[in-house]
Amino acid sequence: MRVELARRNGAVHFVATTESGRQVALDGAPSIGGENLGARPMELVLAALGGCSAIDVVGILARQRQPFDDLRVTVDGERDPAATPSLFRSIHVHFDVAGVCEEAKVARAVALSMETYCSVARLLEPTATITHSYAVHAASGTASAPAAQ
Numbered sequence: 001m002r003v004e005l006a007r008r009n010g011a012v013h014f015v016a017t018t019e020s021g022r023q024v025a026l027d028g029a030p031s032i033g034g035e036n037l038g039a040r041p042m043e044l045v046l047a048a049l050g051g052c053s054a055i056d057v058v059g060i061l062a063r064q065r066q067p068f069d070d071l072r073v074t075v076d077g078e079r080d081p082a083a084t085p086s087l088f089r090s091i092h093v094h095f096d097v098a099g100v101c102e103e104a105k106v107a108r109a110v111a112l113s114m115e116t117y118c119s120v121a122r123l124l125e126p127t128a129t130i131t132h133s134y135a136v137h138a139a140s141g142t143a144s145a146p147a148a149q
Helices: 041-063 103-117 119-124
Strands: 003-007 014-018 023-026 070-079 088-098 129-137
Touching: 023 041, 041 070, 041 088, 041 103, 041 119, 088 103, 103 119, 103 129
Parallel strands: 088 129
Antiparallel strands: 003 014, 014 023, 070 088
8 A cells, every 4th residue: 555745835735645546635733834735644543543433334334234324423532732742642433323223233333343343443542542432313313322432
């Protein structure tokens, strides 16, 4: 797997091109010369965690024959501002599933992803405490109580 980065200005704006041909803009914080022209690298780490686990959950729910209309994942991370490098020390991943799903099967899908299958979570575990929760929303917009792990 390969990703190439090309600098786009005289500061710290880059465009990453992935092996599959997709592009992602990156930039640093204004405090280090960034111009908010792209996502910050550590934001992309959280996006990678959310994307990795979301892909797992979609696949697991499909194998469980659980119909759902939508899946939204929110990832919150807290970094250690006093440390260099400033690594994530805690991360929480919340899954909102909309549709007619059995709550126990959603719980199982989320747990399997976050505790077994998600490669990005495995990479982050040595330095960050990772927790997760979920909510199942019926078609009417009502939700079951969020379950935390």
